[in-house]
Amino acid sequence: DAKTTQPPSMDCAEGRAANLPCNHSTISGNEYVYWYRQIHSQGPQYIIHGLKNNETNEMASLIITEDRKSSTLILPHATLRDTAVYYCIVRVDTGTASKLTFGTGTRLQVTL
Amino acid sequence: NAGVTQTPKFRVLKTGQSMTLLCAQDMNHEYMYWYRQDPGMGLRLIHYSVGEGTTAKGEVPDGYNVSRLKKQNFLLGLESAAPSQTSVYFCASSYIPGLSYEQYFGPGTRLTVT
Secondary structure (H helix, E strand, O other), rough: OOEOOOEEEEEEOOOOOOEEEOOOOOOOOEEEEEEEEEOOOOOOOOEEEEOOOOOEOOOOOEEEOOOOOOEEEOOOOOOHHOOEEEEEEEEEEOOOOOOOOOOOOOOEEEEO | OOEEEEEEEEEEEEEOOOOEEEEEEEEOOOOEEEEOOOOOEEEEEEEEEEEEOOOEEEEOOOOOEOOOOOEEEEEEEOOOOOOOEEEEHHHHHHHOOOOOEEEOOOOOEEEEOO
């Protein structure tokens, strides 16, 4: 799976949009971009994933650049409960089990 | 649905003792996983299972054994615990890849080996 690079930490004011970047310059054509988050002391939680097109669900939006070398997770209206470590993961959906490689992620602190 | 549950939540072992961590899921998922997470690091895969009766090694399998006798349960065993196995252990499950690769995680087991 391709390697990802994320900033170690970010701050965001409550109610504002949180934009979390991820670089994956070695991504292959069949690799998906996944985002998970881990709130303190809890198990990771799936947020969203995509291949080429931008994706949106009830939690967030995922913007993938046209060359697919980077992506941005957008939390449109951050709340204090969004304070967590956010992991960007690139992997292939091959139809067989493979691991999710969690890096060190971005620690997002949402403040009042 | 309870989702993914883990037993116990906390445990302290002495070096050389053995124990089994239990993971249960009620979502009829085929795939199950055991990860460990150490301070300042991401999750690392220990073992995984693609179905009842099957298991496979992950990234850091040494010192652990697993069994998947029932589809809903995935057991992680430590035969002779070592201080290096002090960690937080997470279990996860997922549908068959290709349909969705969202992994559902349990709340974790905090293990300390003294």
